[in-house]
Amino acid sequence: MSLDTLIFVISVIVAVFSATMMIVQRNPIASVLYLIVSLVAQAVLYVQLGALFLGSILIIVYAGAILVLFLFIIMLLNLRGNEDLGEKSPLVSQATKFIVSILFVLELVFVVRSGYVAESIATGVADTGSTGFGSVEDVALLLFTRYLYPFELTSILLLAAIVGAVVMARRENRDIQQSMFVEQTPSETFKKGQG
């Protein structure tokens, strides 16, 4: 077993195991931490595939920023393990969910098996240096030439997300449902306790 294969197997085991643990955990904070572990293992796979820049972006932006945002929200809401989740759903419903997801996965497997897949890839790890496949330079070149238009549209998406997040999380308006659809101050007809 070569070193490449060994790294691949270890990363896959870590990624899949922590993803599984993420969905079986009752405590949301533990789920976030398991997802971070899974993302770090996936970043190893990215680097193995030559995507050095995207691997570091995955750790810096995803594990560093987005999941910390999740942690902030969980702590802000003061959630603990088992509270607030109600009774378990009935067995038939659970079984249906599992069957549907298994069918979905089988469909994906079928698609991959039926399609054309190149046999092997060269996984030269980390010997690419600062230029070449997957480097910052090449990704930036692609983003600013061929994909310039989608890249600029991304800024509009981010602006819309910022405005949307601020509007949704605004505090002074108690009737958020109303303020979303009617651009006026809350009238007397909608009071708290009606919903």
Place this chain on the structure above:
Amino acid sequence: MVPVSAYLIVAIVLFGIGTVGVLISRNMIVMFMCIELMLNAANLALIAFSRSLEVMDGHAFVFLVLTVAAAEAAVGLAIVLAIYRNRETINIDRFSILKW
């Protein structure tokens, strides 16, 4: 030399785990995390194909997907916050007022 199909299988497994998580979880935040996991599985497949075909377009796509995921997390968590402020719970079973 790990074949590209191995990476695709990993992507499928991670995507499936994310799907199961979205379906069986009743915690809204965990559902969002599972959606993030599904996006990452798609990213892994894109990068594997990008490597296998020796073109870098997949990297640009992954970059855009990361941006979408960040925007989705920000807006989604703001929605969770607003709902929690109104209803005092994030159990997804309690939000069935739109169900017919």
